[in-house]
Amino acid sequence: MSYLEYNVKTVPTGIRKVLYVNWPLVLLLTAVASAGFLMLYSVAGGNLDRWAEPQMKRFGVGLALMFIVGFVPIWFWRNMAALAYLISLTLLLVVEFFGHVGMGAQRWINLGFMMLQPSELMKISIVMLLAAYYDWLDVKKVSRPLWVLAPAVMILLPVGLVLTQPDLGTAIQVSFGGAIVMFAAGVSWIYFAVVIAAGVGLVTVVLTSRGTPWQLLHDYQFRRIDTFLDPSADPLGAGYHISQAKIALGSGGWAGKGFMQGTQSRLNFLPEKHTDFIFTTLAEEFGFVGAFSLLMLYALIIGFCLASAINNKDRFSALLTIGIAGTFFLFFAVNMSMVMGLVPVVGVPLPLVSYGGSAMMVLMVAFGLVQSAHIHKPR
Template sequence: MSFLEYQLKTVPTGASKILHVNWALVVLLIAVASAGFLMLYSVAGGRMEVWAEPQMKRFVLGMAVMFAVGFVPIWFWRNMAGLAYALSIVLLLAVEFFGSVGMGAQRWIELGPLRLQPSELAKVTLVMLLAAYYDWLDIRKTSRPIWVLIPVALIILPTVLVLGQPDLGTALLLMTGGAVVMFCAGVSLYYFGAVASLLGGAIAAVFYSRGTEWQLLKNYQYRRIDTFLDPSSDPLGAGYHITQAKIALGSGGWAGRGFMQGTQSRLNFLPEKHTDFIFTTLAEEFGFVGAFSLLVLYTLVLAFCISSALQNKDRFASLVTLGIAATFFFYFSVNMLMVMGLAPVVGVPLPLVSYGGSSMLVLLAAFGLVQSAHIHRPR
C-alpha cells in the first residue's frame, strides 16, 4: 500500500473531523484573545464600542475562518501554496501603486469596507510555499547551493517589497519565518553561519562608517540608533515612546495597579496604547503576574503547535506547522522586546491582543492551516 493510500485510509473524513480538532489550541487562542478584549476595554476607558467590540466581531469571524481552513484537507493547501504566494506578491505590488497611506507608511489596500494589509498575508503564504518546496525536493538536495538559492530568492522578493512600504518589523518576520522553515527542512548550518557572519560584518561597517565620506546611513537613521541605545538622550522626542513604556512596565510592580487603574494609559502618556504598546498597559494594570501569565499562554500555543508538527508524518504539514509557530513566536517576542526597550521600535503588534483586523484574520487563518495539518495527519 502506497503512502497516499495509507493517508486516505487513516485520515478522518466528514463529521468525524471535529473530533480531531486540536481543541486545546482553540481554548488557548480564545484565552489570549480574551486578554486582548479586556485590555481594549480598559484603554478605551470602559467603553466596549470603541475597540473591544469590533475586535470581538473580528475574532468570531477569524475563528470561523480558522475552522473553515482546518476542515479542508492539508494536501489542498499544499497544492494552493504557489498560487497563494503569487497572489500575495501581486497584492504587495498593488500597494506600491494603489495603497493607502497611514502614519507615514503605505501598507494597506482599500477593498470596499475592508482594509487589507498584504504583508500580513505574505508571512503565511511564504511559509506555505517554502514548506511545499521542501516537500517536493529530494531531501538529498536540500543543502546543494542551487537548491538553496531558490528559497532564498522566494524570501527576498516579498521582504524587499515590504521594506519599501516601509515596514521593517514585518520584513524581519518574513526573513526569520522563512529561515526557520529552511532550518527545519535540513539546510546545512554552514549557510546560516555564513549569513550571520555577513550580518555581523554589515552592522560593524554601519557603525564604523559613521562620520566618514562613505557613511552607509543617513544622519537621522544614526540618531534613531542612538535613541534606541539611550532613550534618555531625547526623552521628549524620539525616545518618548519607549521612555513612557518603561515607566508603565515598572510602575506595575508585582501585581499591578489594578484593572482600569493604569495612569500611563488612562492619562494618554502611552503611545499607540491599543495597538503596538498594549502589552505595557497589561503590565501596568496586572503587573508581573499578568504579563507572565500572557507569556505562558503564548508558550503553550507554541508547545501544542510543535508537538503536533513532531507527531505528523507528512513533511509539508510538519514544516508548515513549524513555520507558522516560528512566525507566531517572533511576532510576540519582537513586540515584547520592543516595548521593553530591548529591540528597536519597528511597529509589530502583539498577536491576538493588539487592535487590528488584517493581522488577526490572517493569523487565525494560519492557525487554520495548523488545524488542517493536525486533523488530516495519518493515524
C-alpha cells in the same frame, strides 16, 4: 489500533474532523484574544464600542475562518502554496504603486470595508511555499547550493518589496519565518552562519552610511536606533515613547494597579496604547503576574503546535506547522522585547491582543492551516 481510535474511525467524516480538532489550541487562542478584549476595553476608558467590540467581531470571523481552513484537506493547501505566494507578491507590487499611505508609510490597500496589509499575508505565504518546496525536494538535495539559492530568492523578493514601504519589522519577520522552515527542513548550519556574518557586515555598512549621500535607512529609522541605545538622551522627544513604556512596566509591580487603574494609559502617556504598546498597559494593570501569564499562554500555543508537528508523519504538514509556530513566536517576542527596550521599536503588534484587522485575520487563517495539518495527519 486502540479501541478509541477504532470508534472514532467508524463515525461520519464530518463529525470525525470535529473530534480531531486540536481543541486545546482553540481554547488557548480564545484565552489570549479574551485578554486582548479586556485590555482594549481598559485603554478605551471603559468604552466597549471603540476598540473592544470591533476586535471581538474580528475574532469571531477569524475563528470561523480557522475552522473552515482547518476542515479543508491539507493536500489542497499544499497545492495552493505557490498561488498564495504569487498573489501575496502581486499585492505587494500593488502597494508599491497604488498603496494607501498612513503614518508616513505605504503599506495598505484600501478595500473600502477594511485596510488590507499584504505584507501580513506574505508572512504565511512564504512559510506555505517553502514547506511545499521542501516536501517536493529530495532530502539529499536540501543543502546543495543550487537548491538553497531558490528558496533564498523566494524570501528576498518579498523582503525587498516590504523594505521599500518601509516596514523593517515585517521584513525581519518574513526573513526569519522562511529561515525557520529552511532550518527545520535540514539546510546545513553553514549557510546560516554565512548569512549571520553577512548580516553583521550589513549592519556595519548601514550604520556607517548615516549622513552620507548613500544613506541606507530613513532618518526616523536611525532615530529609533539612537532611542534604543539611549532613550534617556531625549526623554521628551525621540525617547519619550520607550521611556513612558518602561515607567508603565515598572509601576505595575508584582500584581499591578488593578483593572482600568493604569495611570500611564488612562492619562494618555503611553503611545499607540491600543496597538504596539498594549503589553505595557497589561503589565501596569496586572503586574508581573499578568504579564507572565500571557507569556505562558503564548508558550503553550507554541508547545501544542510543535507537539502536533513532531507527531505528524507528513513532511509538508510538519514543516508548515513549525514555520507558523516560529512566525507566531517572532510576533510576540519582538513586540515584548520592543516595549521593554531590548530591541529597537519596529512597529510589530502583539498577536491576538493588539487592535488590528489584517494581522488578526491572517493569524487565524494561519492557525487554520495548523488545524488542517493536525486534523488530516496520517492516523
